[in-house]
Amino acid sequence: MEATKHIAGDRGPRRRHSLRLLEDVGAIVTHASDLHASLQNIVETVAEHLGMEVCSLYLYDVEKQSLILWATTGLATASVGRISMGVDEGLTGIVIQKLEPVMAIDAMAHPRYKYFPETGEERYHSFLGVPIVDQRQPLGVLIVQTSRRRRFTHEEVRLLKAVAIPIAGILAQCRLQARLETTEEERLAYQQRMVAAMDRLRDYETAAPHRPSTRPASHARLVGLAASPGFGIGRAHIMDSEINIDDLPRERKHPLKREMQRFHTAVARAVDELERTKERIRSTVPEIDAAMFDAQQLMLRDGSFLTRIEALIRDGLSGEAALQQTVNEFVEQFAGLTDTYLQDRAADIKDIGQRVLRHLLGVGERQRPFGSGIVLVAGGVSLSDLAMVQEQDLKGVVLAKGGVTSHASILAKSLEIPTVVGAEHAEEVIREGDQLIVDGNAGVVYVNPRIEVLREFDRLEREYRAFNRELETLRDLSAETLDGHRVRLCANIGLLADIHLALMHGAEGIGLYRTEVPFLSHRDFLTEEEQVDLYRRVVQGMGGRPVTIRTLDLGADKYPHYLHIPREDNPFLGWRSIRISLELPDIFKTQLRAILRAAAAGSLRVMFPMISSLEELHRAKELLAEARAELRDADEPVPDEIAVGMMIEVPSAVFLVDHFVKEVDFISIGTNDLIQYVLAVDRNNRKVAPLYEPLHPAVIQMVAKAVRAAKAAGKPASICGEMAADPVCTLLLVGLGFSDLSMGPFFIPVIKRLIRSLTFETARRLADEVVNLSSVKEVKSRIFEAMRDLGMIDIMEMYH
Ligand code: PEP
Numbered sequence: 152m153e154a155t156k157h158i159a160g161d162r163g164p165r166r167r168h169s170l171r172l173l174e175d176v177g178a179i180v181t182h183a184s185d186l187h188a189s190l191q192n193i194v195e196t197v198a199e200h201l202g203m204e205v206c207s208l209y210l211y212d213v214e215k216q217s218l219i220l221w222a223t224t225g226l227a228t229a230s231v232g233r234i235s236m237g238v239d240e241g242l243t244g245i246v247i248q249k250l251e252p253v254m255a256i257d258a259m260a261h262p263r264y265k266y267f268p269e270t271g272e273e274r275y276h277s278f279l280g281v282p283i284v285d286q287r288q289p290l291g292v293l294i295v296q297t298s299r300r301r302r303f304t305h306e307e308v309r310l311l312k313a314v315a316i317p318i319a320g321i322l323a324q325c326r327l328q329a330r331l332e333t334t335e336e337e338r339l340a341y342q343q344r345m346v347a348a349m350d351r352l353r354d355y356e357t358a359a360p361h362r363p364s365t366r367p368a369s370h371a372r373l374v375g376l377a378a379s380p381g382f383g384i385g386r387a388h389i390m391d392s393e394i395n396i397d398d399l400p401r402e403r404k405h406p407l408k409r410e411m412q413r414f415h416t417a418v419a420r421a422v423d424e425l426e427r428t429k430e431r432i433r434s435t436v437p438e439i440d441a442a443m444f445d446a447q448q449l450m451l452r453d454g455s456f457l458t459r460i461e462a463l464i465r466d467g468l469s470g471e472a473a474l475q476q477t478v479n480e481f482v483e484q485f486a487g488l489t490d491t492y493l494q495d496r497a498a499d500i501k502d503i504g505q506r507v508l509r510h511l512l513g514v515g516e517r518q519r520p521f522g523s524g525i526v527l528v529a530g531g532v533s534l535s536d537l538a539m540v541q542e543q544d545l546k547g548v549v550l551a552k553g554g555v556t557s558h559a560s561i562l563a564k565s566l567e568i569p570t571v572v573g574a575e576h577a578e579e580v581i582r583e584g585d586q587l588i589v590d591g592n593a594g595v596v597y598v599n600p601r602i603e604v605l606r607e608f609d610r611l612e613r614e615y616r617a618f619n620r621e622l623e624t625l626r627d628l629s630a631e632t633l634d635g636h637r638v639r640l641c642a643n644i645g646l647l648a649d650i651h652l653a654l655m656h657g658a659e660g661i662g663l664y665r666t667e668v669p670f671l672s673h674r675d676f677l678t679e680e681e682q683v684d685l686y687r688r689v690v691q692g693m694g695g696r697p698v699t700i701r702t703l704d705l706g707a708d709k710y711p712h713y714l715h716i717p718r719e720d721n722p723f724l725g726w727r728s729i730r731i732s733l734e735l736p737d738i739f740k741t742q743l744r745a746i747l748r749a750a751a752a753g754s755l756r757v758m759f760p761m762i763s764s765l766e767e768l769h770r771a772k773e774l775l776a777e778a779r780a781e782l783r784d785a786d787e788p789v790p791d792e793i794a795v796g797m798m799i800e801v802p803s804a805v806f807l808v809d810h811f812v813k814e815v816d817f818i819s820i821g822t823n824d825l826i827q828y829v830l831a832v833d834r835n836n837r838k839v840a841p842l843y844e845p846l847h848p849a850v851i852q853m854v855a856k857a858v859r860a861a862k863a864a865g866k867p868a869s870i871c872g873e874m875a876a877d878p879v880c881t882l883l884l885v886g887l888g889f890s891d892l893s894m895g896p897f898f899i900p901v902i903k904r905l906i907r908s909l910t911f912e913t914a915r916r917l918a919d920e921v922v923n924l925s926s927v928k929e930v931k932s933r934i935f936e937a938m939r940d941l942g943m944i945d946i947m948e949m950y951h
């Protein structure tokens with residue numbers, strides 16, 4: 152009873168004391184300008200508040216698996232930066248290994264105690280260390296020590312843990328800075344690119360669901376997914392930021408005639424602006440159906456819409472208020488409908504309302520911060536959103552939603568805009584005009600970074616450009632191993648604009664033309680003539696190099712408005728891809744006829760997506776034969792032969808692959824889907840991204856089975872999922888015997904460089920070994936080991 156009373160009586164002042172410590176640490180973090188000084192300041196503050204003789208902070212170096220003394224009060228200052236120990240050494244190492252607080256009343260008596268004479272720590276007996284963790288990644292250890300042998304209280308442990316949270320934020324930046332500072336001048340940008348890829352591998356291992364930053368919004372680091380490589384530095388422009396008219400007067404200030412005139416001028420300007428946007432799109436991304444904007448233009452000519460606004464102005468409302476009220480009424484009507492097409496029209500009306508409103512307020516398109524150097528921040532964006540701002544020196548894109556293979560990401564890659572997607576909370580944390588660094592290689596966004604970080608990224612960006620230029624020298628060389636084994640490197644494309652990129656980066660053909668991409672940005676299915684024109688342009692653009700056209704892969708995350716797909720609970724397991732094509736034979740045959748007609752212009756292959764049974768393949772081939780017959784009947788020239796292939800991206804196709812390879816001319820493995828289906832991990836869900844693992848033994852075994860079957864049948868096998876672009880997977884894929892790898896054009900030079908630096912024999916031996924391993928950990932460590940043997944480990948060590 153006595154004891155309880157004593158503790159209860161103590162709680163008030165103690166809590167106030169704890170709060171003061173947290174406040175002080177928070178203030179240091181918020182005002183930190185020099186990272187080293189701030190960390191030193193923090194350890195001193197902690198020691199003082201808690202009455203500890205020693206407080207030290209160790210930084211964790213992931214790659215070296217070591218801990219370095221970074222700041223201390225109580226230990227010899229000269230040992231800062233000099234004391235380093237492995238994670239398997241010392242009590243501090245246990246904290247990292249367990250990621251839990253570690254306490255020792257007599258540290259020296261502990262078997263894991265490690266003594267460093269230079270610190271003068273022999274005087275200190277009791278030890279308490281807590282891990283500093285950010286996004287589940289250990290960043291360091293915070294330690295307090297006393298010379299008196301004592302047990303630390305629960306309160307002290309809790310408080311030290313609480314202090315570690317704001318430190319994690321500052322340390323994340325500190326780690327970046329240290330990483331950048333140690334970069335020697337002569338380190339080739341090539342290596343940086345490789346490292347970024349290694350980073351991705353580590354990301355697979357360590358990525359964790361994102362939590363909002365604990366730091367104030369002014370400085371933040373958001374972790375998302377790397378969707379399009381490169382570094383971009385610019386000012387944030389929040390795409391969806393709406394003009395709020397709540398503060399504007401509702402009543403008309405001007406005489407009626409003048410207000411009407413104001414309103415009509417704003418409408419005329421909006422119509423003009425839409426016309427210019429259409430033109431811009433037509434010239435930059437021809438596949439995007441500029442007619443999408445016609446809906447908005449029509450609205451501005453729509454009698455009922457305009458009449459309603461005019462009536463409200465007549466009733467005494469200002470142009471702004473009348474517009475807003477009418478938009479709200481229309482939106483409400485449309486939004487209440489169940490038809491998704493009509494629901495989308497509600498978005499059009501909102502958009503047009505904002506457009507006219509901007510002109511009414513005199514903040515038209517030109518005055519919007521689209522000047523130069525902007526980073527677009529949005530929940531998600533449509534193809535046309537992206538195309539609209541593409542001209543405007545867009546430095547980067549940050550999306551709160553979406554996955555790396557969503558079509559916004561695919562377009563961003565085509566346009567070579569560094570992009571991070573799945574950066575949850577981006578819209579809450581980032582404000583209009585914030586300075587942003589978009590690291591499209593690591594999938595990280597820095598909000599209002601400190602000047603040192605900014606400078607380093609600026610340099611990194613320049614080096615990165617230089618590196619890309621350097622890689623261009625590889626363009627005309629073949630992807631051939633040191634012992635003469637050739638692999639064909641092709642490009643994945645979705646837009647005509649990609650052809651230029653494919654050629655620029657040395658693609659030997661198109662391994663995957665995602666034909667649904669142009670369909671997504673149209674108001675209706677493309678006609679046969681439109682498709683023939685498009686496919687011919689691709690074939691001709693590639694100048695005789697082989698082009699693999701994949702038939703429509705709609706559904707799942709690719710919904711054109713006009714398809715009217717009912718909402719599905721599991722769209723990736725639903726009505727998608729070949730299933731849609733087989734159920735809509737007219738649409739499918741139109742596409743097949745267009746492909747066959749375009750095939751007369753050059754080397755073309757046709758590929759069916761998402762085949763899961765022989766019946767589906769048979770039916771698709773039947774429809775292809777019918778399309779051919781129809782063309783023959785119409786005296787259209789059709790090539791006698793066209794290579795027919797299928798994607799292996801559904802597990803059932805892997806099990807039946809021995810049968811499939813007898814019936815097709817080639818196979819291409821779609822690892823993006825295959826991985827999600829084999830591992831039951833949604834490829835677009837940020838929460839489960841760490842589970843999306845290309846190097847999972849089950850995935851490797853399936854990929855190996857497919858390629859073996861193709862080889863046994865003497866048919867070429869390719870990979871066209873993202874795995875083909877991952878340098879960490881290259882050794883394995885080459886070793887498994889893939890004849891073709893197809894990837895985003897940007898990745899071709901790096902993969903080529905890798906292939907040219909290894910022997911097929913080494914890769915083959917590695918693959919033989921890796922297919923028999925049973926855990927991701929073993930696979931990765933074996934691959935890393937092989938890369939180390941090939942001299943690639945230097946690259947990895949550079950960053951971590
Ligand atoms: C795949 O699934 O790996 C693939 C290449 O197709 P997509 O990404 O278009 O679904």
Ligand code: MG
Pocket residue numbers: 760800821823824
């Ligand atoms: Mg797929």
